[in-house]
Amino acid sequence: MLINPVMGIDLGTTNSAVCLWQDGKAVLIPNKWGEILTPSVVGLDEQDNLIIGRPARERLQTHPSLTQGSFKRYMGTEALLTLGSRQFRAEELSALLLRQLKEDAEHWLGQPLSQAIITVPAYFNDVQRRAVKNAARLAGLEALRLLNEPTAASLAFGLLDNREQKYLTFDLGGGTFDVSIIDMFEGVVEVRASSGDVRLGGDDFSQAIVQWMLSQQPELKTAQATLAAQLLAKAEIMKQTLSHASEAKASLEWNGRQWNWTLTEEQLTACCQPLLARLQRPVQQALHDARFSLQDLDHIVLVGGATRMPLVRQTVARLFGRFPRHDLNPDEAVALGAGVQAGMVMADAAVEDIILTDVMPFSLGIEVVKRHGNQVEPGFFLPLIERNTFLPVSKNETLNTVSDNQTCVLLKIYQGEGRRVQDNVFLGEMSIDVPPRAAGEMSIDVRFTYTLDGLLEVECRYDGSPTVARTVIEKVPGQMSEEQIAASLRKLTDIKQHPRDRQENRELLARCSRLYERLLGDERAWVDGLTTAFEQALESQDLRRIAAVREEAENVLRQYESGTLQ
Structure with a gap:
């Protein structure tokens, strides 16, 4: 059992992740699906049940009015985002996501967690940072510190390659772009300068592809609002395909007709050129503020899922005249750094000799x-x-x-x-x-x-x-008041889930139902008994009983589905 454990949380635009400092190292924590990354998507199903993460992301295209993603971009504003008949601020949706991350980490660790280091874009202003702290508070967490995302990635990279060096962290995520210049010497990770663009990320590249798709099929512009979610999903797939192929194809059925596209690397470069140009200014600004030249840098470190795009990597290589490093998984580096910072807060001996300095992102x-x-x-x-x-x-x-x-x-x-x-x-x-x-x-x-x-x-x-x-x-325009926070706490409490409504339990019941339909005779009756036992456990709301019966049912289903049950 950890003493006063602190979570490190990467609260991302596209995906989020949790890391804990354990046994002298940062450990990434899997969610209930066994995955490190939890999609930053929140939604409601048709019965008004809350769904978060992967199951919510899968409904972004099919149920756009019941699902919200990329809400991090609205942090610190008074914008209201709609889920069905409900409206939420970005802080509230972030709180629901943070609450899920907290529950996943507690389940994995086997003990309660109440404190966290949460990462934010380096270029988040004071209002946006306070919005993140309010989201943590709504989720039942105390944000001990907000850590700049490229600084977190630099911590992870610095420990991986522990020597004196100067490097630039190029962090292009789903919704934000950050640059930090780091000077590492004698156990000190010193941030010399940060810059960025909080309105530039992988989402914008996807939207650029959507606009290209509409330019290729102008007749679809009249139905753009209706087809927005489907077009964006197709654009995402094409963007990912071009990460390992020279062209990508997409097709869409609408209004009794099939619409087709073929996107090449050259066309992608052309439609994203304005975005690529925007990557240069923060880099130049950070170098100027740090009083560094390109020749002073030992490495360029890529962080953020959008840096997987060959187009972005080629742009970085041309910009710096060298190939960037991507030793760490770009989707996990920020969470790992947050975990290292958590270890420092916990005063673990393994990181007691590391000193981290950071800088003001704005005047x-x-x-x-x-x-x-x-x-x-x-x-x-x-x-x-x-x-x-x-x-x-x-x-x-x-x-x-x-x-x-x-x-x-x-x-x-x-x-x-x-x-x-x-x-x-x-x-x-x-x-x-x-x-x-x-x-x-x-x-x-x-x-x-x-x-x-x-x-x-x-x-x-x-x-x-x-x-x-x-x-x-403390109180600035766009920030939630104490009265609003209290009202939000009541609202979020109202949508707590009954165990039968939790996504993992509903999915297990669906798997049981599918297996029941496949089988006959005694085997079918046996699955019916297993399902009944699980339903009764759910109605009891005894979490220990539910977990035990669920584990038994999952083991049996896993064997049936893999064909190993004798």
Whole structure:
């Protein structure tokens, strides 16, 4: 039994995974299907039963109104996503997924779990990061730390190839793209710079193929909304086929006619060219911020499922003038790194000599005014903590009043890189009363402190004041309020499943039914008795009894299905 175990969770756009630190190493945890990757898909069946992961993904095409995937892209927004007659925020759908991952890990480990390291795209802003923490809270988890995805992958890679080196982690997942530059020396994994695009991932390549399909068959554009799920599924298959073949074919039956496509590597390159171009800017930005050149890098490390595409690998090779490394499974590297971080949090001796440093993905600052002669123009952004500053960090700036006899200073706090505040993300505000003086005579000290946990504390004090005004930025536009969180907890509790409604139990009953239909005589009666025993166990809601009967039934079914039962 582990003492105070901590999970490492890769909460991905397309797939998610769980890792635990056990016996001095990171161990990837299989879900109830025996698979490491759990599709990040949530849905409801026709009886309003919750389904998560693989069975939900299989219904994305057939039941699009009852299924949601790629909801990670909406984290930190007030967008409502529909499942049948219900509506959910992205945090709530993520919470349902996290709850399932938690249950799978608890079942595997045999003990309760309540704490986790959760990975996020490096370029997630403060609002999006807080949304992830709220999702964890709704799932009954305490997010001890949010770890940047490329940083997590770098941890996993650093332990695999433990020596002094400088490398760039190129992380292209289903919905987000991150770049981090790592300097590893004497047991220190130092993130020198991060950049990325939270609206660029494998999903966008699939959508580009869908647009190409419609351009080839313009008549289908009128039915695009009706056929959206089917077209996307066909595009996904063609994208995967082109990972190992020079062309991919697809066909679709609709309106009494068959529609056909043949996509070549050249055509894929052409329709995805705008996306490939977008991969370059974050790379150049990270190199500039880290003050590295391409020649300084020992390796380029590929992470994320979308880097399996030959098109992406060729683009990376051309961009860097060398072949990238893909030693680790790109779908599992982030989860493995989260598991390593979990071991560090648990203070395991195997990783006690590893030090991880990380950086601010965005600049943080306040709104200031500029004076042009006698004119004052507001709306300008003054960074106090610039992007890619090492964490934790505390920075101070001294400002002056701009009006005669000014009695109050309003600090508006923003995150971003825009010269004007309107181009950045508003995080919050605070006000401080000041004695009336002539313009410019009253100075105000403003201090920003940003922690590893992603909390921003703002302190403000005018010259000569014995007291300091403080605020911790917690409630921002797009973030759930305490009342909303409480309401969501009640809503998610309402859709807890009866054991008979759980997907693994319903699938076992379906297998029993199929076997019953195949058999005759005594064998059929025997399967009927086995099914009845399992149904009675389900109605008892005794989890131990259910598990025992299910294991017995699965063993028998496995032997029947493999033809080994004597």
